[in-house]
Amino acid sequence: MDNKLRVSELHELLNQYNYEYHVLDKPSVPDSEYDRLMQELIKLEEENPELKTADSPTVRVGGQVLEGFQKVEHRIPMLSLGNAFNEQDLRDFDRRARQAVGETVSYVCELKIDGLAVSLMYENGIFVQGSTRGDGTIGEEISVNLKTVRSIPLRLKEPVNIEVRGEVFMPRKSFEKLNAGRLENEEEPFANPRNAAAGSLRQLDPKVAAKRNLDVFIYNIADTSKTNVVSHSDGLNWLEKIGFKTNRERRKCATIDEVIEYVNEWVVKRPELTYDIDGIVIKVDSLDQQEELGFTAKSPRWAIAYKFPAEEVVTKLIDIELSVGRTGVITPTAILEPVLVAGTTVQRASLHNEDLIREKDIKIGDPVVVKKAGDIIPEVVNVLIEQRTGEEIEFHMPTHCPECESELVRLDGEVALRCINPKCPAQIREGLIHFVSRNAMNIDGLGEKVISQLFKEELIVDVADLYKLTKEQVLQLERMGEKSASNLVAAIDASKQNSLEKLLFGLGIRHVGAKAAKTLAQYFETMEKLQHSTKEELTAINEIGEKMADAIVTYFELPEVQELLKELRDYGVNLEYKGPKAISVENSDSYFSGKTIVLTGKLEQLTRNDAKAEIEALGGKVTGSVSKSTDLLIAGEAAGSKLTKAQELNIEIWDEDRLVQELRK
Template sequence: MAKKRIKELTDLLSKYDYHYHVLDKPLVDDPTYDGLLAELVKLEKQHPEYALSHSPTQRVGGKVLEGFDTVQHNIPMLSLGNAFNLSDLQDFAKRAQKKIGDSTLTYVAELKIDGLAVTLRYENGKLVRGATRGDGQVGEDITENLKKIKSIPLQLTRAVNIEVRGEVYMPKTSFDRLNEQRKKDDKPQFANPRNAAAGTLRQLDTSIVANRNLSVYFYSIANSDEFGNTHSENLEALKELGFKVNSNYQLFNSIEDVALYCERWQQKREELPYEIDGIVIKIDSLSIQKELGFTAKSPRWAIAFKFPAQRSFSVLKDVTFTVGRTGTITPTAILDPVKLAGTTVSRASLHNEDYIAQKDIRIGDTVVVQKAGDIIPEIVEVINDNRIGKEQKLKMPTECPACKKEAVRLPEEAALRCINPQCTAQIKERIIHFSSRGAMDIDGLGPAVVEQLYDNNLVKNVADLYTLEVDELIKLERFREKSAQNLVNAIENSKKQPLSKLLFGLGIRFVGQKAGRIIAERFESIDHLIEADKEDLEEVPEIGEKIAQSVTDFFSQAQARDIVKRLKEYGVNTAQPKTQTTSSALSGKTVVLTGSLTQLTRKEAKEQIEKLGGKITGSVSKKTDVVIAGENAGSKLDKAKELGISIQNEDYLIKIIKS
């Protein structure tokens, strides 16, 4: 009897949750719901063996977690390129149209929710894991916290295997209540709802998440091939499975109509009960999405239209200069503090000498400050009418503010740069970057610790990190034996990182995380990479001339080669784990799929080709080895014929798979 009642209550309360938190159409009043939930809690305590994994009681109460495990994303969570006006949108559309030829483009425009991106995996319809975006390749496992968000289904309407992406956000009313309570408790207030949502999801006490009334909108299916032929069909599939999808998305046949949609929501954004910071535009056809593919950083089939930044007035009090890890000397404005987009701003970027001259920015000026993309403060305008004649023109330094060596402007560069490779500021910044989460992930090695290690002559480059010992560290201020041992352990653990992380950590100009992974997977060891020339690198799909030149220039330096040699001597991994592949006629070949396949899904074909040692790319070029053409193949097939590339049909692939 108890088993049957527990199931009845679980199903009934799940239905009520869905209607209240997803459809916003409550079926019962709060006292009725609370009474049924109390009955279920009592029954599950008496008969825990009958409790179901998707029971609504999982959202009640909480537990304290020890920490968050890392999660490798099977399908990367890439960032989007930005558009700021109609011209940018038209350029996006032209690039896509040029690649696909005569096919008609349909666009889906969706509100860009200002929150925290998450990915959720369901097996047989049950939630098994949820994670943050992290660096796009690796995130944090926050499953237990996500279970506390009532608009996230614990069980779907069908027993499917699916991975979905969404944006967790804090409604404006919840944000206001939270800050009012924090003010009463004499705690720091959150700057904006996005920060509040992100901070909440990283709480180790899940009961805090349960009490902060977060919500979520789901916007894509990672394994999209299995749920429709278009993105809009995928959105409908999400709704049918029980996910909360923002209803304001629309389909358009012209990019100009998309621009009007963006303009309309820019005017209406304040009417919404949640924050948005733009519009996401995606090409609707999933087959065209695959044909367009990706750059090293973002998909070619989607773009984010960012709303104009919020602006405010301030007074420029002074200017300071900082040196980055590549030697760029950046001027920073010191401002009278001003409220902007929910935060207090007292500093703003001045970019470079040309930017300052173009706007005639002077110390003492009344200036207009904005947050670019609502994130980075910058000065966009000077109010000349407010000048009284005492304003001072800015002078760029002739020497590096850190090492006092000559500061120069290289040909065709806007930035002022310190070219001294031994510059103290550059070295410190390089070590900080090397230790960051996206690189070697050395926990506990932040800017203050790096400063301390450098100033005490314990570390002068990244290789020196691997010589540190506990006995040396405990002599430093703020270090005790436990903290010293923790840092040494973290440095030791970083030796296991793959070559892709090391390449990013070395700070090679233009080599981000994705480019580092692509290069590492192609060359497999740092020795092979050092031996490669620019042409070898340019043959790698998605690696262009600029990145290729930068990598070869970096490893041509004796100092860089010496650091690599030392890292190897200290046991740092300089190889990339090989993906398990089968030797075949496709081994080492670059393959493009085009047209409709009849025996395999596009996903199955891609997986099989990679298993056979081939590399899938989205476009045909002189680097392509084989084009596998299905039915109704279009412009890619024509281009392959034009370039004389080997063209095969699906039977060719099936034969290789079976051999």
């Protein structure tokens, strides 16, 4: 037989057998037959390299070691979900949905897989790119590692262009086998299957990922506008039809009572699964209703995650340590006898502040109940006072900073004690850790341990010092090899190109979070303009209140801040905004300024997210539903009920051409 024809035949057979085994869980041939055909294909490709394609089944065994992971900007952000912790939260979610879109709302309930969220892109049915969620906007490309996950199809059954989202996880049996091997090799075992899955996908050697037996469930189509599906449940059925693995335990529910019944059912049945879940995801089924409900800044209004009740365990509080945050707040932390909680060993739990310690009557030596809030953050629930021995020690907050010995103060209206010494080493160190973090300058390789080493060795004193680090200096650090040092210096250099809002957030100006930093960067466009802004100019921006404005003005008046910004400028750090421009503070004559606008239908020249960003940058407010307060409707192709409602209310209606014309003025 012709080699090319045989390779094609092997592709088809191996893909089919792989789908039957890993997606349908119904193998039609023994493993030995699959392995024999795989070896035949590997040999043919070795002898005829020109016949190896990007979607060959042989890529699943892993390829060459990677140099590192590239950053990927998600075309459609991967938003997080709002949380529900009890029945009332679910009923409130249902009430809000019905108030917005009408009384008839049905839902789809799905198991919330405890794994790593990924985005998969296909062109003409071929898998071309896979990435992690990252911060929701920027992730890492891990395509090579994802190809080793056998339940991810490399070629779909239809030649479609599609982006899907899913959750990669490690089944419990695979996790137990992996940890048994690590213990045998005297390696640190993984804390839980989620950490093991995440660690596997971030291996630079794809062969390691290939051995970890990862799995996936696909749960969403990123953009349904180019499909014929009209509901989330239809979308999941179609995804199955074209070759994706979805979770079959999902259920369509006509009422919130049925949703609650499903939730209660899985609270009991959860241990029966072969993989970990940490809750239930509830989504409005109708895509039209999803569109009408829209989004908040962080999450969709049409979906919510019910988190299972936290597991509570008893342990002993053996000490209370104090840490100093980047704003000088002194935080007490409980040091616990190690205890297993929700799959991980817990040794520390935040006690937040002195008032909480007094309120819960916590003493050193107490038997305490511990849980993980949202299955993530350890916290002390209460003290088992009846089990006290009388040897417990009362804890008193100090009067001076544990790091620099400066006197602590309690500012008006605040619960926390605070060190206000601007030269406090702990504050400087924490500020540096914040500066390089994901939502700030996002410098790969500069974690807490590396920053602490650099600070301890006096290689850095402030953030500007990062930009004069040399490879030779970095190589002095513990466990820092030639390659790691080169990558770190390159990552620091690359961060110079970040847009202004990343730097603003990284500087840690009091009260200025990531969202406010983006707003300020959009409005002022350059650091210089922001530096010289007045309180009146700042409070003229809707999202900036007096307290934040005062903090900004005070920050930029400090001589040491002015010197820092000069240093950053001299080192080549970008001090300008690179995103869509906002309407200036002085000039509010944009057509969109102060107007409420709704987008509906399919847009051809702009993505929905780009159109929204540009309108909001020009002072408009984009909402998800049409009402009497709507000023303008932008109607793309196949506009539906929103267009009808806008016509009934005599609301101004534009097509996309008119929108683009106005945006480009």
